[in-house]
Amino acid sequence: MKEKHYQDADNQMRKLEETKRLKSVEDKQVSSEVFDNKTLQVLYKLAKQGYLKSLNGVISTGKEANVFLGIDDDDKEVAVKIYRVVTLDFKKIKEYIAGDPRFKSHGNNTRQIITAWTQKEFKNLSRLYKLGLNVPEPYTANENVLVMEYLEHSPDDASAAPPLSKIKLDNAGEVFEEIIDFMDVAYNEAQLVHGDLSRYNILYSHGHPYVIDVSQATLTSHPSSMQLLDRDIENIVYDSKKFNLNLTFDYIKNRIVRKE
Known part of the structure; x- marks a missing residue:
């Protein structure tokens, strides 16, 4: 049973690797920046946990992160935010984290800083969502990847x-x-x-x-x-x-x- 579970995860990871391929030259550059080996390992973990079965396209792109439309194991649409390590302003991030007692200082370790930054967004979303405020429901965060509720335009426009x-x-x-x-x-x-x-x-x-x-x-x-x-x-x-x-x-x- 456990072996089958890992085979399913392997299949999910292959789907992730297939669907991450983007069309234009610019998108290919973005893809190489976003889907580094470490990030693919994180996506693999999320696939094994049932949070992510496939990535089906880009919702938005930015200097710090890209947001993708994902599908979880229940065939539910989710938003997958992936922070781009190579373009993050670590000086700005360290200043925000340093002023927040919920997070420890991580010196100049970029992976730890980006993990703390992603966790900061997850915790802030959780804090706001629990009060009934209109934010995407956060599902999980792992290193530089945040999985949250996908917000559609309207009941008639998905x-x-x-x-x-x-x-x-x-x-x-x-x-x-x-x-x-x-x-x-x-x-x-x-x-x-x-x-x-x-x-x-x-x-x-x-x-x-x-x-x-x-x-x-x-x-x-x-x-x-x-x-x-x-x-x-x-x-x-x-x-x-x-x-x-x-x-x-x-x-x-x-x-x-x-x-x-």
Whole structure:
């Protein structure tokens, strides 16, 4: 029985190796950067654990990570975020981790740093998700790979949920009120500040905003937390104007940082 389990895992890994092949020359370069031998070993472990049966294409690409559409052992779609070791800004990452008491310093060991960074996103997502906030449900994290809920656009459109930067909104007022509510609960109950919140990392799924990319989110006890919160508010004020809203910095901050 155990032998069959490992044969199944081997088959899953072959599928992963087949489906990771990308089409264009640029994608081939990305593929070599993303799917290094160490990352393939991590994907193999996830396949053995049932989290991942195949990768079926790229959802998004970025300087720090790529997100792929995956299928787990239950044939359920999942989002697979793979941090790209060669392009990560380790100086920035070390600063964020150093200010977070949940993580130990890892010196200059790049694999340990990237593992801590991935775990930081997993823990932040878990913290927010448990409070009922709109973030992808995190399933597991192993080294530089994070597996989480796949967010579709709508019940009638199974494509990946788009960021607010790429859509028009008929209910912009409601959406931005939800974003402010998110910031409020994240700050006051989860004790977290996103630190890089904008229309580029807020997805629109089933008519509601979902916040992603929370690896850099910091505890409110972090010495830079208020500065980061102010930056988030400024971004949301700026983004709201793109949807013909007139939100102000003071209005949002007073909603979040309530005077005793």
